[in-house]
Amino acid sequence: MRILAISGSLRDGSYNTALLRALREEAPEGVEVDLWQGLKVIPPYDQDDDVVPGPEAVDAFRELVRESDAVFFSTPEYNSSIPGALKNALDWGSRPVATNVFRNKPVAVISASAGAFGGVWAGAELRKVLGAMGARVTEAELAVGHAHEKVTEDGVIEDLDLRQGLSDALQTLVTSALDRAAVA
Amino acid sequence: MSTIEETKQGIPTGTWQADTVHSRVAFEVPYAVATFTGEVPDFEASLVDGKLAGSAKIASIKVKEENLEAHLLAPDFFDAEQHPVVSFSGSDIKRDGDTVEIDGEISIKGVSQPAKITGTVNGPSVDHFGANRIGFELETKLDRTKFGMNWNMPLPNGEQALGNTVTLKAELTLVAQDA
Numbered sequence: 001m002r003i004l005a006i007s008g009s010l011r012d013g014s015y016n017t018a019l020l021r022a023l024r025e026e027a028p029e030g031v032e033v034d035l036w037q038g039l040k041v042i043p044p045y046d047q048d049d050d051v052v053p054g055p056e057a058v059d060a061f062r063e064l065v066r067e068s069d070a071v072f073f074s075t076p077e078y079n080s081s082i083p084g085a086l087k088n089a090l091d092w093g094s095r096p097v098a099t100n101v102f103r104n105k106p107v108a109v110i111s112a113s114a115g116a117f118g119g120v121w122a123g124a125e126l127r128k129v130l131g132a133m134g135a136r137v138t139e140a141e142l143a144v145g146h147a148h149e150k151v152t153e154d155g156v157i158e159d160l161d162l163r164q165g166l167s168d169a170l171q172t173l174v175t176s177a178l179d180r181a182a183v184a
Numbered sequence: 185m186s187t188i189e190e191t192k193q194g195i196p197t198g199t200w201q202a203d204t205v206h207s208r209v210a211f212e213v214p215y216a217v218a219t220f221t222g223e224v225p226d227f228e229a230s231l232v233d234g235k236l237a238g239s240a241k242i243a244s245i246k247v248k249e250e251n252l253e254a255h256l257l258a259p260d261f262f263d264a265e266q267h268p269v270v271s272f273s274g275s276d277i278k279r280d281g282d283t284v285e286i287d288g289e290i291s292i293k294g295v296s297q298p299a300k301i302t303g304t305v306n307g308p309s310v311d312h313f314g315a316n317r318i319g320f321e322l323e324t325k326l327d328r329t330k331f332g333m334n335w336n337m338p339l340p341n342g343e344q345a346l347g348n349t350v351t352l353k354a355e356l357t358l359v360a361q362d363a
Contacts, residue, residue, distance in 0.1 A: 098254035104265045131335065134258035183266055 001177060003027075003170075004068035005035045008075030008086035008122070015112045015147035016074040019166065021155025023072065026167040031174055033072070036064060045091040058092045062101045065093060070106040070177040071135075072170065077113055077122035087129065094133040103134035104184070106176035108169050110142040112151075118143030138176045140169035195234045195277045195284075196308050200318060200358035202229035202238070208355045209240055213328070214347030216339065222247035222256070224270070231277075231318070231358050236286060238354070239271040260335040267293045272301075279305060284320065290352075292331040299324045308360070316360035323353050 005024075007017040017035070024033045041057045043049065053059055065071060075082050094100050109126045111119030120143040131137050142165045144150060150159045157163050210223045223246045229238030242264045247253055257264040274288030286301040303322035311317050328334075328350050337345040 097251040103254065103258065131258075131260045132255070134254060134260070136259045136263075180265070 001031045001069045001174060002067065003031060003033045003173065003177075004064055004071045005033050006039070006071060006073050006086070006089075007035070008039075008073065008083045008126075010040050010083075010085060013153050014076070015114070015144070015151055016076050018151045018153055018155045019074045019110065019112055019144065019147070019157075020072070022151060022157045022163070023074075023155075023166055023170060025155070026163065026170050028171070028174065031170075033170075034064075034068075036061075038064075039085055039089055042085070042089045042092060045088055050092070050095055054092075061089060062093060065101040065105065068105075069181070070108070070173050071102070072173055073107065073109045073126055073130075075109065075111050075119060075122045075126050077111060077117075077119035080121045081125045082122045082129070086126075090129055090133065100133060102130065104136055104180065106136045106138060106173055106180055108138050108140040108173040108176075110140070110144065110166070110169055112144035112147040114146065114148045116145045118145035118147065136176060136180065138172045140172040142166065142169050195231075195279050195305075196318065196360070197233050199233075199361045200231040201361055202227070203317070203357045203359050204228070206357040208353075209238075210353045210355075212351040212353070214349070216345055220247070220346075229354070229356055229358065234276050235274055236277060236288070236320075237271075237273040238356075239269050241268060242270055243268060261333050263293055263332075272299070274301065277305075282306070284322070286322070290324070290326060293333065295331045297326065297330055299326060318358050318360075320354065320356045320358070322356065323351060325349050325351050 005020040007014055007020050009016045020035050027033045038057055038061055043055050049055055075086060093102050107130050109123050111123035113119040123143055127137050150162050151157050209227045212219050212221050224240040224244055225246060226244030227238060227240035242262045245253055245256055256262055270292045272288055272290050274286040278285045282304050284303055284305045288299050289296050290299040301322050301324045303320055306319040308316050308318040327348050329348050339345050
């Protein structure tokens with residue numbers, strides 16, 4: 001099983017990206033977690049550019065999602081919502097509406113911030129957006145507050161509760177993907 | 185003189201199958217200031233010894249905008265990939281003149297809930313080709329949130345855009361099958 005991991009943050013020292021690096025360590029046997037690095041090169045959404053073939057970076061992104069069995073997001077919170085770059089990529093991913101690559105795709109959302117609430121509102125926003133796109137939004141829910149104290153840039157986590165939370169979220173996503181594979 | 189021959193009143197025994205060309209399964213739900221409607225054209229229904237049952241393939245859902253159809257098929261609503269069929273099964277039909285009442289069970293998105301169906305009946309009558317037909321116009325209301333369909337969107341006035349109470353309608357023409 002192949003899971004695409006998408007961080008909503010672009011900066012090198014992102015806690016969210018670090019959490020996704022750590023996620024790879026939690027992957028059960030047979031599950032491969034690939035961290036997507038292409039968010040920064042997705043152009044601004046413009047319907048005039050949404051043609052076939054589309055912008056190279058967009059076509060590559062859509063193909064990655066299409067080939068993945070599930071997608072795991074970790075997002076920071078900007079102004080009570082998700083980062084613009086992430087929303088922009090999802091807007092590309094949501095087209096064409098009826099047959100977009102996220103439709104029925106199992107997805108999990110976690111969030112992290114240096115503050116106390118762990119980006120919980122961004123997590124809720126992202127779940128709403130993904131639901132509207134037709135994704136299969138799992139029950140997995142994890143908001144990592146004070147993330148700078150819990151994860152290193154390399155994705156090393158010593159907090160056992162956080163490791164367990166990540167593992168549980170991943171397992172929820174894997175289960176959803178297996179359920180889908182059984183009927184799709 | 186009518187070409188339709190009244191044969192008998194009451195709910196007949198035997199097996200009757202829906203003539204889907206002359207039948208319709210539809211839904212209505214309040215949306216903002218109006219009513220949103222749609223149909224599920226790929227369905228079957230039967231009346232067997234006075235008990236009505238039916239099912240519909242939700243992938244056939246038709247509304248006036250294909251992007252909305254896609255949303256209705258998604259996990260937010262029917263989750264057609266995981267739950268492709270909605271169904272109804274009823275106990276004995278209670279008929280009083282032209283009105284009917286049916287206690288039954290509706291299954292949507294993997295959830296079964298009791299439902300009380302009310303409506304009218306016409307026939308049985310023999311049509312101009314000699315087939316024996318019975319017609320029903322049926323309706324029930326259900327709470328979509330009881331079937332795991334919780335999507336909504338707040339309006340600027342604070343109210344929710346989509347109502348929770350959905351009206352299901354079935355206009356059925358059933359034809360007697362040869363014994």
